[in-house]
Amino acid sequence: MTMVEKERLGFLTKLARFDWSLLVVAMALSVFGIVVVYSATYSSESQDFRNAAFSQSIWLLTGTAVFFVLSFIDYRNWVKWGWLFFLLSLPALFLVLGIGQTVNGAKSWLRIGPISLEPADLTKVGFVLFGAWWLVRTKSRGIVFAAPLVAAMALPTLLILKQPALGSAGVFLPLCFGILFVGGLRMRYVFLGVLCLLGVLIYAYWGVGKLGWDIPGLKPYQMNRIRTFFDPTLDPLGAGWTINQSLIAIGSGGMSGKGYLKGTQNMLGFLPKNISYTDFIFSVVGEEWGFLGGAAVIAGECLLLLLCLRIAFAAREPAGRAVAVGIATILFTHVFVNVGMTIKVVPITGIPLPFISYGGTFLISCLAGLGLVESVWIHRKPEETTLGGA
């Protein structure tokens, strides 16, 4: 059993080791996000929508502050109490099932005074810390290593499925897998995991898609979404409406888009107003900025993820590596599922696009996650800087 090692670094030292590239990319994406949120909401009559871009700017400033604070605090302080953060986030998940607010059919928001937050976001970060904590606690890289993590993953997944927020629940699986894989899980288990993943994919594609099986435990509306994913013409005015309109929005954007504030799909309400600035913001990007804009956003997100992985690469300490990879996996899953659903690569699930979608807690969570990753970079051992540099 090894103690997590601690070095005391001065503030100026930390500042000198700060990796600005991470922040620059995240800020660029976020500012672009605000620009797009404005476009998605400016033509709306409701005041709530019209304030969205302004609110998002406030959230961005808040999130940036959180990012800096977390960057300068040694992440190992958090990892040490990782199990506690995770456990603490669970009652919030129970609570939300009882007194949560229902948004878009899922009871996933807690309202505390003036702010509402989505406990699932906290749980995701909590799980990363928990995984990192367990990674350094156990020497096993087999069943003993994997079983508690899988069990710990199942609990929030089931609770979130109960809300029901399919998308959020789906983040935990790749997250868990990412931490286990980078944490050094034996290859035989890795293969087992990959086999399971393939099995699920085949089940989904052949069983659900071609043969029309039901997935046990899913609500009818969720099943409908999955069915319309396989065949959007099934009910073009009902369940298939959103995906069809999203495809039309993005497809009609063409190479260079229709221009800023000129997206008719969103303006005329074909893309429902209540999701065009949150979960379907990418449709607005695709329509107004075209392939160039859409690809740039994906590339930007990819760059950010690779910067996170560079930090994981540079970390020689397993907990830091796990934190960086965990956060990257969360962000990646969000990007892939969110963009994927707007262009019919995955079924529609309500999860936002990091840094672009409107949403206070989620933006702050993302920046907080990046703060942890930055902290991993700043608090790496001096000799580990061989790969460093901006």
Added chain:
Amino acid sequence: MRNPLDSPPPYLPKLRVGVVAVVISACLGLLIARLWVLQVIEGQTYANRLRNQTTIALRLDGARGPILDRNGIALAENRATYEIDLYLDQLVRDYPKRHRGRVPRIQVERRMGGATLLRKEPDIYRVVMTDLIPIANALHLEVKLDPKELQRHYFTSPNVPFRFASELSYVTVARFAEQNLGVPGIDVAVRPVRHYNFGAFASHILGYVGPPGEKERLGPDGYDLETMGRIGVERLMDGQLQGKPGGRILRVNYRGYIVAEEGYTNPNLGASVYLTLDARIQAIVQEALRTVGRGAAIVMDPNTGDILSMASVPDFDPNGFVPKISQEDWKKLTSDPTRPLLNRSVSAYSPGSTFKVLISLAALKYGAITLQTQIFSPAAIDIGGHLFHDWTKTGRGNITLDEALQYSCNTFFYQLGIRTGIKHLDEMAELCGFGQPTGLSYLGESPGILPGPAWMKAQHPLERWTTAHTANLSIGQGFLEVTPLQMVLLMGAVANGGTLLYPRLIVGVSDSQGRQLASIPPRPRADLGLRPQDLNAIRKGLLAVVESGTGHSVAIPGIAIAGKTGSAQAKRRWHGKLYNDTRAWFIGFAPYEHPKYVVCVMVEGGIGGGATAGPIVHKIMEGILALERDGSAPQLVYFNPAQGNFNGLTEIQPKVDTPAPVRPSVPVHEEEDSRDNSSADEG
């Protein structure tokens, strides 16, 4: 500090991070690839789908151009009509606000992409009724709506207004506006509708319009036409009269509400068609002709061939065809035995003695006789073993051509025709356009029948053309059939000094700004080829007909009128009995010296040319003279359809007590009549 023995099994963490980086990059690369397919490769498809769902193109029908007479009096033009339109979508949208309740819903089965789905949709019938009933009650309108049709309209084209009531009276519209009955979504709309200003006025010429049949004809732009010309000038000139449609392109939002207008093109008024008709003369003629049960009358300018008036009795009101004629009315029109839809001016009838004009022309042209030649004309002559009678019991003795014309002496013309020979008679008749269409085929004209040896061989191979046939032709009886229009053209040639003209009914076409697009000049058809002194002699003979001959009933003091009467025997079977249905004719021109009008009147079921047709011509000429003298014309009013009848038929007793030789004397005639009967009944 880390104890090497305690450390976890070794692995290559950097490699694994690298693997994660590769997987992530690959997945996001996949998204970019998919984005490329969607936006760049399939982009146009989606752009089209976007266009389809965000814009609707509305067609604004062009208004039909007017049809005017030669003086610019509009005979057919467009009248504004009012209708109530329902904008279903707006009614549904406003329902909660206006009635403080949720929109009633109804379960509807819809087929979508092969699957039948049960959908909840707004119960559009109830929504509409809630708003419409009070309005309809206030306007005393009956509400008859089919809920199914309404629901379908709402589902398929919510943006297109649903026509609730059309042809609203002006009073209703005024009340609607006055009481401010409209609610958003229920509105009065104006639509141009064809209107024939004077009702049953030149209706056989104008024709009428009707809705195009299913897939019958598409406009030049590929859209359905609202109306199209059915017969007559409306049909012939449909391409010119149709207004160029305009259009609106509207941008709609996801619920189909119109948010902006993207484009607008004004619908245009179609071109104006000017006719040669003079509405005032037409009114005079129609007034004069409607005293009979069946007949036709034409007034033509002999110098240009312009048809100044053309009437046929009975007639019909083309307004009855707008917007669509009822099944009932249509049946009434088509089953009427007097056949109001038939244009008698261009239908073929036996000309009787009026044809003697042509015989005279042929005889003089080919030198069969001279003006001084006298022919002995008894009460009857024997031709090929049959007795051919004059209409007098006494005969005329030795007479010349002008006297024969004056008294319409049959026995003179039998001999004259035979002397000239059927070859020359047919040649002349052909030159004058008999047996051929005159060029107004759009009026449904008949070419008539010009019989001769060749015709006989083709039509009745078992019979042979004999001199008896020639004799019959010489007094305009037998197989011969001509149209009043052909007769008026013949008389026109006599009047103008020998030039046969094509009739002209359309002067030209102008666009809605008055710029002339096309004009149709008068067109000569042939020269009669007569020596002037010969033609003058015939004219003189015709003058005598009116002054002191069979056509005296036409005479008007102060104006010299020339003409020829005719009474063609025809028989008609009616309610199982055989009747004489004599066609009474008069063709003539005036003034004698410098003719300006050629008139032809033909009456079915008349007594005789002088007795029946003459007074009508007299009335017409009187009217025209009054018009020339001081411009006094009958007021142009709305004409009700002239009703047809079979007055004037005289029953033929089954027991014929006329001398036996009469029957064989006109063998051709008998046969001709029975054929005529059948054609008149079916035709």
